[in-house]
Amino acid sequence: MTGPLGVLVTIVLFLLVLGSLVLIHELGHFITARLAGIRVLEFGIGFPPRAKVLRSKGETLYTLNWLPIGGFVKLEGEDGDAGDDPRSFVRARLPVRLFILAAGVLMNLITAFLIFTLIAWLATPFVGLRFGAVDPGSPAATAGLRAGDAILAVDGRQYEFFGKGDVLTDLKDNAGRTVTITIERADGRVEPVTATLRPKAEIDASVVDGVARIGPLGISQLNARFFGTQPRDLPSSIAIGAGETTRWFGVILGGLGDLARQIVTNPTAAPPVAGPVGIATQISDIFFGAGIVMTLYVAGILSANLALVNALPFPPLDGGRMLIIVLKSIFGTRISLRAERLTYLVGFVFLFAFLIWVTGFDILRILSGGS
Numbered sequence: 001m002t003g004p005l006g007v008l009v010t011i012v013l014f015l016l017v018l019g020s021l022v023l024i025h026e027l028g029h030f031i032t033a034r035l036a037g038i039r040v041l042e043f044g045i046g047f048p049p050r051a052k053v054l055r056s057k058g059e060t061l062y063t064l065n066w067l068p069i070g071g072f073v074k075l076e077g078e079d080g081d082a083g084d085d086p087r088s089f090v091r092a093r094l095p096v097r098l099f100i101l102a103a104g105v106l107m108n109l110i111t112a113f114l115i116f117t118l119i120a121w122l123a124t125p126f127v128g129l130r131f132g133a134v135d136p137g138s139p140a141a142t143a144g145l146r147a148g149d150a151i152l153a154v155d156g157r158q159y160e161f162f163g164k165g166d167v168l169t170d171l172k173d174n175a176g177r178t179v180t181i182t183i184e185r186a187d188g189r190v191e192p193v194t195a196t197l198r199p200k201a202e203i204d205a206s207v208v209d210g211v212a213r214i215g216p217l218g219i220s221q222l223n224a225r226f227f228g229t230q231p232r233d234l235p236s237s238i239a240i241g242a243g244e245t246t247r248w249f250g251v252i253l254g255g256l257g258d259l260a261r262q263i264v265t266n267p268t269a270a271p272p273v274a275g276p277v278g279i280a281t282q283i284s285d286i287f288f289g290a291g292i293v294m295t296l297y298v299a300g301i302l303s304a305n306l307a308l309v310n311a312l313p314f315p316p317l318d319g320g321r322m323l324i325i326v327l328k329s330i331f332g333t334r335i336s337l338r339a340e341r342l343t344y345l346v347g348f349v350f351l352f353a354f355l356i357w358v359t360g361f362d363i364l365r366i367l368s369g370g371s
Contacts, residue, residue, distance in 0.1 A: 006284070013287055014280035015068050017299050019046075021108060021306050022070020028107030029073045032100045039076035039087040046071060075100075080337045094329050101318045101325075108307035109245065115300035117241030120162050121234055123293050127159050128152040128184070128225035129167040138218020143195035145217075148186035150225040155179050160230055161297075162240050168215075168222075175200040175216045184225070226290045248304045256308070270365070275358035281366060315347035 023045065033040050039059060044050075046065035055062040065071075077088030089097060130150035134140045152158065154170040171179075176199035183193045197216040206213040258272050274282060279302070287295045313323040324343060328335045 009287075010280050010284035013283050013295070014276070017283055017295070018276075018279065018302065019068055019070050021111065021299065021303050024107050024111050024303075025104040025306060025310065026071045026073050028103035028105075029075075029100055032103040033073065033075055033089070036092060036096045036100060037087055038089050038092055038096075038100065039085060040073060041076055042072075042074040044072045044074070080340050094325065097325055098322055101322050102311075104318055105307045105311045108303045108310070109249075112248070112300045112303040112307065113241045113245045115241075115296055115303065116244040117237050119293060119297055119300075120232060120240040120244075121237035122231055123229040124163075124232060125161045125226040125291070125293050126152070126228045126230060127161050127166065128227060129219075130223045130225040131219035132221030132223070133219065135214070135218035135220065138214075139195045139197055139216070140218040143181070143193050145181075145183065145193065145195070145219065146186070147221075150184040151181055152184050152190065152225070152227065153182035156182070158228075161226070162244075171197060171216045172203075175203060184227075224290065226294055229293065244300070245304055248301050249308060252301075252305050252308050256312075270361045271358055273358060275355055275362045277359050278362035278365065281362070314351075316344040316351075317347075320344075320347060 026043075030040060030043050041059075042061045042063060044063045044065050045054075047067035047069060048065050049067075050063050051066045052064045053061065054064055075089040076085050077090040080090055085091070089100070092100075128150050131140075131145075131147065133147050134145055151167050154167060154174070157165070157170065159166050175197050178194060178196045181193050181195055182190065184190050195217060198214065198218070203212050203214060203216060255272060262269060262271060283295065283298060286298050310317050311319045314320045315324060321344075324335070324340055328340070
C-alpha cells in the first residue's frame with residue numbers, strides 16, 4: 001500500500017508492534033518491583049508529556065502519555081538517591097535490584113517464546129513460492145506458467161513454515177523428472193500443472209563461479225507465498241517455540257557482532273541493522289505481503305531483539321545499569337552518584353546518536369528504492 005494511507009498504516013503498525021513490546025518490557029519491571037515491595041511512583045503508557053491520569057488512588061500513579069511508544073516505570077530511588085524511604089529501589093538487596101532490572105529482558109524473552117509457540121500450535125502457515133519472471137523456452141514456459149503465479153505444492157506436498165523442505169529443494173531433487181505442480185494464478189485460481197524439469201546434467205553445465213545460471217523449472221524473481229494454516233500438538237509447538245527463541249537470539253547476537261566489527265573497520269558503510277524507519281517499513285511490507293501471522297512472527301523476533309539489546313552491559317540499558325549496580329556494590333562510595341548519572345547521560349547520548357546514524361541509512365535505502 002502506498003500514498004498517505006500506506007504511510008499512516010505503517011506508522012500505526014510500528015507503534016502497535018514495537019510499542020506493545022516495550023510496554024511488556026516495562027511491565028516486567030513493574031510486576032517484580034511490586035512483588036519485591038519496592039515503591040512504584042508511576043506506571044506510564046507512552047512517554048511524556050502526560051495526556052491523562054488514568055488512576056491516582058494508592059501509591060502508584062497510572063498515566064497515559066502523548067508519545068505512543070511503549071511506556072515507562074518510575075521507581076522510588078531508581079536514580080541512585082538513597083533518600084529516607086525504606087522501600088526505595090536503591091535500599092533493596094543487590095539480588096532484588098538485579099532481578100527487577102533483568103525482569104524486562106525476561107518478559108521479552110517469554111513473549112517471543114509465547115508468540116512462536118502460539119503460531120506453531122494454532123496457525124503455522126504453509127510456504128509456497130511466487131515468481132515474477134519465466135525464462136523463455138524453459139520447462140515453466142512449456143507448462144504454461146506465467147509471471148505472477150505461485151507454486152503451492154510439488155507432487156501434492158505442501159511446505160509448513162516450521163517444517164522441513166521447501167519448493168526449490170524439491171524441484172532440484174526432482175531434476176529431470178515430470179512433476180505435478182499446484183499453481184495459484186495471479187487471479188487466485190488454483191490448478192495442477194504438469195512440467196518436465198531440466199535434467200541435472202543440463203543444470204550443472206550452466207554453473208559459472210559455483211552458481212548455476214539456470215534452474216530445473218526456469219523461474220526467477222522469487223518471493224515467499226504464505227497461505228493457509230496448519231495446527232499441531234502443543235508439546236511439539238512448545239519445542240518449536242523454544243527452538244525459534246534460541247535460534248533468533250543467536251542470530252541477533254551474531255548480527256550485533258557483525259555491526260561492531262563494521263563500525264570499527266568500515267564506519268561509512270550501511271550498517272547490517274535497521275533503525276526505527278527501517279523496522280516500520282519492514283513490518284508494513286510483511287503485513288501487506290505475508291499477512292497477520294507472519295507479522296506476529298516478526299513481532300516475536302523483535303521481542304527477542306529487544307531482550308538481547310537491553311541485556312547489553314551498556315548504560316543506560318538494563319544490562320548497563322546492572323553492571324553499574326554491581327560495580328558500586330564492589331567499590332562502594334568510590335563511584336559517586338554524580339559519576340553514575342553522568343555515565344547514564346553519556347550512554348544515552350551515544351545511543352541516540354547511533355539511532356540517528358542508522359536512521360539516515362534507512363532513509364537512504366527507501367529513497368533509492370531498497371527495503
